[in-house]
Amino acid sequence: MTHFSYNDSPYPIRDDIKLEYRQFWQRLAGAGSWWSGAERVAIAAESRLASHCKFCAERRQALSPYKLQGQHDSAGDLDDLAVDAVHRIVTDQARISQTWVDQMTDKGFSNEAYVELAGIVVTVFSVDEFNRALGLELEPLPQPVTGEPSRYRPSQAVGGTGFVPMISAEGATGAESDLYRGSRGANVLRALSLVPDAVRDWRRLASVQYISVEGMTNLVKQDDRVINRMQMELVAGRVSAINECFY
């Protein structure tokens, strides 16, 4: 099947959006750096359950998100740690802490696996949110493709910025020389750099939903958009404020 045809959309969807979503769906289906294709699609499926999870709703109301015990509404295709990570990122991301990430590591859930999982969750969630914003059905997930994860870890990644190691602006060299191209390497771009392909997904999706990394310095209006930068930033700011995002 051809994904993201948007034939039933009452609104004209730009071709660059359709193309990028299709390409991401292809990458989603295959093995990544630390997860197989089947696991990556399972993470995507789990992200769709989180928004309606009763335990997540209850936990969001709790004073501490780490005391309450319970079971997520889950598809059951991932282990409990992965399921909890997916659900927290979708429904309670503002209360994720260094302590929790470290505890995950102690239980055998590596920083690398966490970063790739987070990259999948946020990207699928974002594509779904686009459809939801337009009142459209969610796109069926792709069929997984067999293959082994590459287990590639960039040697330049170091700790000290956030909860997990990242590649510094100066460290993006060699195979990673493309990661921050056209930018100064802001922390939000560096955030997923422990899994370089997650940064590449970040860049590609941002370039169609928002603006390209290279275009960030254009504070007036991008030629292929109908809204100007102030209009974009008003939407962006309101979304960030509702999510209580300080960054």
Add this chain to the structure above:
Amino acid sequence: MLRASALTTNTEIDLQGINGDASAAGVGVEFGAELMQLGEAVAMGDEAQLSTARQQLVELAGAAVLVDAAGVAANFQRMVRIADAMGIPIDDMTTELGQQVRQELDLARFETAQNSAVNN
């Protein structure tokens, strides 16, 4: 970035649109109130609110504006989760513009401010 864009285009705006003030959102930003309400509805996850916001924006500004705005809202639903899930701090807490905006919007009230070691 809204303030930076407004300065670049020499436009007077009211940042309280970010905090949900519809009349403020319309100051200097075409379709500002409707765009703000669409972003709010997406982030709140309220389907009825979203349906209303979508309809208002389409009627006033057209479908192409809705699609572009939906893209931006979706993108920032992603960005906030990347920032918070990875615990990244603000890149530079010392810029005057950034300090002004954070103070004006009272962003230090957010729990994630602690990732940037903010105490006030």
